[in-house]
Amino acid sequence: MRYLPSWLALLAACAAGQDLSVEEWEPRSTLVVEEHLVPRAKFPVIDVHSHHRSATSPDRLDAIAKEMDALNLAVLVNLSGGYGERLRTTVRNFRGRYADRFAVFANPDFNGIGTPGWPQRAARQLEEDVGAGAQGLKIFKSFGMSIRDPRGERVAVDDPAMDPLFRVCARLNIPVLIHVADPAEFWVAHDSRNERWLELKLRPRRKRSAPPSFDQLIAERDRMLRRHPDVKFILAHMGWQGHDLSKLGKLFDEYPNVHVDIAAVLYELGRIPFSGREFLIRYKDRILFGKDSYAPSEFPYYWRVLETRDEYFEYYRRYHAHWRLYGLGLPDDTLRHIYWKNALRLIPDIDASLFE
Ligand SMILES: [Zn+2]
Numbered sequence: 240m241r242y243l244p245s246w247l248a249l250l251a252a253c254a255a256g257q258d259l260s261v262e263e264w265e266p267r268s269t270l271v272v273e274e275h276l277v278p279r280a281k282f283p284v285i286d287v288h289s290h291h292r293s294a295t296s297p298d299r300l301d302a303i304a305k306e307m308d309a310l311n312l313a314v315l316v317n318l319s320g321g322y323g324e325r326l327r328t329t330v331r332n333f334r335g336r337y338a339d340r341f342a343v344f345a346n347p348d349f350n351g352i353g354t355p356g357w358p359q360r361a362a363r364q365l366e367e368d369v370g371a372g373a374q375g376l377k378i379f380k381s382f383g384m385s386i387r388d389p390r391g392e393r394v395a396v397d398d399p400a401m402d403p404l405f406r407v408c409a410r411l412n413i414p415v416l417i418h419v420a421d422p423a424e425f426w427v428a429h430d431s432r433n434e435r436w437l438e439l440k441l442r443p444r445r446k447r448s449a450p451p452s453f454d455q456l457i458a459e460r461d462r463m464l465r466r467h468p469d470v471k472f473i474l475a476h477m478g479w480q481g482h483d484l485s486k487l488g489k490l491f492d493e494y495p496n497v498h499v500d501i502a503a504v505l506y507e508l509g510r511i512p513f514s515g516r517e518f519l520i521r522y523k524d525r526i527l528f529g530k531d532s533y534a535p536s537e538f539p540y541y542w543r544v545l546e547t548r549d550e551y552f553e554y555y556r557r558y559h560a561h562w563r564l565y566g567l568g569l570p571d572d573t574l575r576h577i578y579w580k581n582a583l584r585l586i587p588d589i590d591a592s593l594f595e
Contacts, residue, residue, distance in 0.1 A: 262437065268563070272550050275566075277542035282575050283313035283594050285582035287416065288475060288502035288529025290319045293329040300336050306535040307340065313579065313593040315533070316342040316586065318377035318416060322364050323348070330372035339590040344416060345373035349381075352400055353388020362403035369411050374586050376408055380418040380475075383456055393451065396459035397466065409469040414585045416500070418475035420456040421445065423482070438558040453479075464494050471585050473527060474499045481507030484518045491525050498581065500529030501541075506554055509544045509564030516567040519545075523576040527585075545569050545577065 295303075307315065320329045320343040333341035345368035351357045365376060383396040394400070396419055408415050424435040426447045433439065439446050451459075457478075464472060474497065480487040481504040490497055501508065508515045519526055530538060537555050547566035554564050569577070579594050 265557075268551060268553075270551055274552070275543070275547040275549055276539065277546055278539050279309065280311040280538075280542045280578060281546055281571070282578045283311055284528055284578045285314040285316065285586075285589065286312055286530050287316045287473065287527045287582050287586070288500045288531050289315045289317055289533050290531070291315075291317045291333070291533065292319070293321060293325050293332065295332060297332075297336055300333065300341075303533075304337055304340055310535060310538045312538070314340055314342060314582075314589055316344060316375070316582075318344045318346075320345045320368070320373055320377070322346055322368055326368045326373055327371050334372055339593060342374045342586055342589060343372060344375040344377040345369070346377050346379065347382075347404060349386050349394075351389075352386065352394055352398075353390065353392070358400045358403040361401075362407045365404055365407050366411070369407075369413060373413070374588055375414045375416060376404070378415065378417040380421065382417075383419055383451070383459065395451075396456060397462040401463070402466070405467045405470050408471075409467065412471075413587060414471040414473055414498075416473040416475060417460075419460040420453055420479050421447070422479055423453045426453045434560075435558070437561065441558055461490070464490075464497055468494070468496055470496060472497050473585065475529070476500070476502055476531075477504050477507065479504075484511070484514060488518065488522065491522050498525045498527055498585065500527045501577075502529030502531040503559070505541055505544055506556075506560035506562070506564065508567065509554065510560070510562055512548075512565035512567055516569065519567065519569060519577065520573050523573045524581060526577050527581045528577050528579075540564070545574060 303315070307313070317329065317333055320326045322345050326343070326345050330343050333343055345365060347361050348364055351360070382394065384393075386394045388394055405415065422435055424433050425439065425445050427433060429436065429439045429446060460478075477499045478487060478490065480490070481501075487499070508519070528541070530541065540555050543549060543552065544564055544566055546569065548568035549566040551563045551565065554560050554562075583589055583591060583594060
């Protein structure tokens with residue numbers, strides 16, 4: 240090599256993989272440790288955070304039910320129920336075929352929010368949707384970020400227009416699963432210090448540069464939680480505070496009506512095997528299993544983090560996390576709460592006979 244001209248040496252170095260981009264660098268682990276793959280959850284599971292199209296065909300539902308059996312997924316909660324006619328179609332398709340395996344949540348119709356009469360109309364619609372079989376209300380993240388009133392003003396998460404809707408939830412005793420904000424890193428500079436650099440490169444539209452800030456959204460959310468102590472809230476994605484469990488713990492201590500799901504934030508729990516384990520044990524009544532995107536091959540990563548004490552194993556979505564995961568080895572009692580007990584307590588009309 241030392242007899243080659245320098246540009247030729249450079250070329251040879253590139254060919255040997257010495258000039259890689261960060262996206263190309265995927266080092267294998269040389270660590271030799273015990274591995275315990277968990278294809279099937281130890282106890283039956285209610286996935287409280289799933290999305291399926293209203294028109295899912297009977298054949299597709301049969302296939303999903305088979306996949307669920309293999310994973311020990313007892314119940315999937317379809318959060319994309321819609322409202323009105325679409326809600327009725329979703330309930331008919333899912334509950335009509337497998338009443339015990341699927342639950343359906345309604346979504347508010349935000350058209351016309353900010354105009355007179357909307358709060359009462361939305362409340363009436365929800366009542367009708369619950370009458371048609373909806374078992375909860377899901378509010379998508381567009382609420383608080385992109386939904387605007389007719390004057391073009393952003394509708395805040397604690398807007399009083401939502402109060403009648405929440406009063407219906409309290410009266411009918413149905414939970415509200417709400418997604419507020421996004422990972423905090425989406426609001427900070429997209430540079431070499433950003434933990435979600437790769438995601439923001441691949442999905443640039445997720446970057447947030449205009450108001451509201453992450454902190455403002457969380458403050459609005461907390462004011463909303465305070466105003467409705469009789470509504471059972473489930474904050475999606477650990478309220479995007481899985482990276483700061485002391486804050487989340489304070490939230491739980493302050494608001495007994497607040498719960499979280501762990502959908503799509505496995506990478507946070509999997510990097511804190513000690514404090515994460517303590518947290519889940521301590522707040523086992525407040526944490527529910529959720530997955531978000533329905534992909535059968537990805538559920539076993541959750542089982543492995545929650546159930547085993549495996550070390551330093553791969554995660555399935557590199558743009559969420561460039562690090563590897565550790566198992567928390569949760570006790571059976573904690574697992575049962577996260578997997579099904581809390582969901583069974585919060586969501587009406589789930590068949591309790593599916594669980595021990
Ligand atoms: Zn979701």
